[in-house]
Structure formats: structure tokens, C-alpha cells
Amino acid sequence: MTETREKLIEIKNLKKYFPLKSSMFKKEKQVVKAVDDVSFHIFKGETFGLVGESGCGKSTLGRTLNRLYEPTAGEIIFDGHDIASLNNKELQPYQKRMQMIFQDPYSSLNPYMNVEEIIDEPLEIHTKLSKNERREIIIDILEKVGLKKEDMEKFPHEFSGGQRQRIGIARALAINPDFILCDEAISALDVSIQAQVINMLEDLQSELNLTYLFVAHDLSMVRHISDRIGVMYLGKMVEISKSDELYNKPLHPYTQALLSAIPIPDPIKAKNNNREIITGELPSPIEMEKGCPFRSRCPFAKAICAEAEPQMKQIDNNHSVACHLY
Known part of the structure; x- marks a missing residue:
């Protein structure tokens, strides 16, 4: 290098x-x-x-x-x-x-938001995409981090620590x-x-x-x-x-x-x-x-x-x- x-x-x-x-x-x-x-x-x-x-x-x-x-x-x-x-x-x-993946996968996710809402938040703030367009991006990102489309409706407490960190990674990747x-x-x-x-x-x-x-x-x-x-x-x-x-x-x-x-x-x-x-x-x-x-x-x-x-x-x-x- x-x-x-x-x-x-x-x-x-x-x-x-x-x-x-x-x-x-x-x-x-x-x-x-x-x-x-x-x-x-x-x-x-x-x-x-x-x-x-x-x-x-x-x-x-x-x-x-x-x-x-x-x-x-x-x-x-x-x-x-x-x-x-x-x-x-x-x-x-x-x-x-410039995005960030936090240390604690438990405290870094809002417990009152489901997975779709968590990943959608930066997309809603930083893009002008429609709800359906954002949803397609979320589905694609979840697949990239090893989660399923069905996980979108679940809340953080329903996942293990490793899965929660994957959600945090998906959130960081959302806005490319x-x-x-x-x-x-x-x-x-x-x-x-x-x-x-x-x-x-x-x-x-x-x-x-x-x-x-x-x-x-x-x-x-x-x-x-x-x-x-x-x-x-x-x-x-x-x-x-x-x-x-x-x-x-x-x-x-x-x-x-x-x-x-x-x-x-x-x-x-x-x-x-x-x-x-x-x-x-x-x-x-x-x-x-x-x-x-x-x-x-x-x-x-x-x-x-x-x-x-x-x-x-x-x-x-x-x-x-x-x-x-x-």
C-alpha cells in the first residue's frame, strides 16, 4: 500500500x-x-x-x-x-x-421501533425516496446482512446480540x-x-x-x-x-x-x-x-x-x- x-x-x-x-x-x-x-x-x-x-x-x-x-x-x-x-x-x-456502527447492539437500537422503522429513519432524513422505494432498499439491505424480509416487523428484543448488531450494520448501510x-x-x-x-x-x-x-x-x-x-x-x-x-x-x-x-x-x-x-x-x-x-x-x-x-x-x-x- x-x-x-x-x-x-x-x-x-x-x-x-x-x-x-x-x-x-x-x-x-x-x-x-x-x-x-x-x-x-x-x-x-x-x-x-x-x-x-x-x-x-x-x-x-x-x-x-x-x-x-x-x-x-x-x-x-x-x-x-x-x-x-x-x-x-x-x-x-x-x-x-459517514456512518457509524456502535459498540452495544442493545442500547444503540430504539426498543420502540421495529426493524423497518429503524433502518428507514436515515433514509427518510437523507433521501427523497417514496415509502415503497425505501421499503425495497430495506429488504435488499437486510438480505445483505443475513436477515430476512420477515424480520422487518420484529422489534429489537426479539433478536440475539449478533442479529441486533446486523440490524445496526444495516442501518449504517441504508444511505449508501x-x-x-x-x-x-x-x-x-x-x-x-x-x-x-x-x-x-x-x-x-x-x-x-x-x-x-x-x-x-x-x-x-x-x-x-x-x-x-x-x-x-x-x-x-x-x-x-x-x-x-x-x-x-x-x-x-x-x-x-x-x-x-x-x-x-x-x-x-x-x-x-x-x-x-x-x-x-x-x-x-x-x-x-x-x-x-x-x-x-x-x-x-x-x-x-x-x-x-x-x-x-x-x-x-x-x-x-x-x-x-x-
């Missing part, structure tokens, strides 16, 4: 800060830097995986990219247009092209988007169902030329579906690489520790595996000190790590890392 491919999304120095309420002891305004100066891009038709510990900012990054959260600063260039500062009316044509944010889209599902949903997402991507941002903490599943992967730590992007290269040759110490934590199904190999356990104190996302945010937990930290924050460096055409070791 080379840089000559066309970019659908390009993020430049994106920030999303959440203000905290001031207390009687601290009058100055404090913020949580959930996403802090992140830059990367996603090519058309690819799946970009985003991984990291819980609380690292990966879901916030995805939702800011989709403009569900208002960005604090930075650019969000979608198909050549910066959508970061657009108002709701200006944003509407782009919202139609170009980009879909999969925000922990399989983490609430059984392992056997996860594989089915992943395979379906890959088939839909090939058929409909979709672009995915796949946010997850299951590193083995991310490797399976992703073309390239970004690793986040405390609101920062610390490494970006092609999927296989990241797993075979991780550069950042944090990435190495994450991959070392993947469970090994063979008990003999697992016993002989030298896991890299992350130790040390996790820095506060509110009062970040200068230097590398990972240095307090890094076994290779040097003096410069406390003095200057490492910038993203391109090691080769497909691999970049933010670390003073390189």
Missing part, C-alpha cells in the same frame, strides 16, 4: 479536550486531553485499525472524526474538504457519507455511505459471532467499496481485518504501520507490550513466552508533564525522554513511530 493511493480522510493535528469543572481549591480551568495533536490518513477502500488501552482516546478520536464530538482544534479533511468547522447545515451532506466508523463493533458479541460479523464486514467492503475505521481492543481481530493499524496512548498516536509489519516488527515499546499481552492458545508456548509486562505509574491525562508520556512505564527510557516529546518519524514507506529510540 503506497502513498499514491487516494486518501478519503486526512486528519491534521486533531485535538479534542474536555473541560473539567473548577473547584474551590483549583480556580484555573483544567482539561482532559482525550485526543492531543493526532495526524494520520485513511485511504479509500481500506480498513484502518485503531488500538490501545481503554481510555487512550481511540473512541473519542473516531467520534470527533465523524463530528459526533466538536473538535477543539485541527483539520478533518474528508474527500478534499475540511469539515472540522462546518455548522450542522453545511455538515449534512457529509454526514450522509463511503465511510463507516466501527466503534468496538464486535466487543459485545460472542467469539463465534464476532468472526461471522467480521467476515460479513469484509464482504460488504468488497461489494460496496467501503472505507472503515475499525476501533477495537482485540488485537488479533484487528490484525485480521485491517490493512494498516494505528496505536494510541494517552491521546497520542505513537505508531502507524501496515498490519502484518506491525505484528511482526513492532517498534514502539508500548506496541511491543500490547502485542506481548495477546493470549496464546497453546499452553506450552504460553508458558515459555516472555511477556513484556507494563509497569510504572500511568500519567494523569489532566496534568501531563513535558516529554514522552510513556516514559514512566518504559523500560528503555533515556534522559531525552523527560525533556522532549517524541515526534512521529517515518521509518520506511509503511511504518512510522513516535519514539526517541529511532
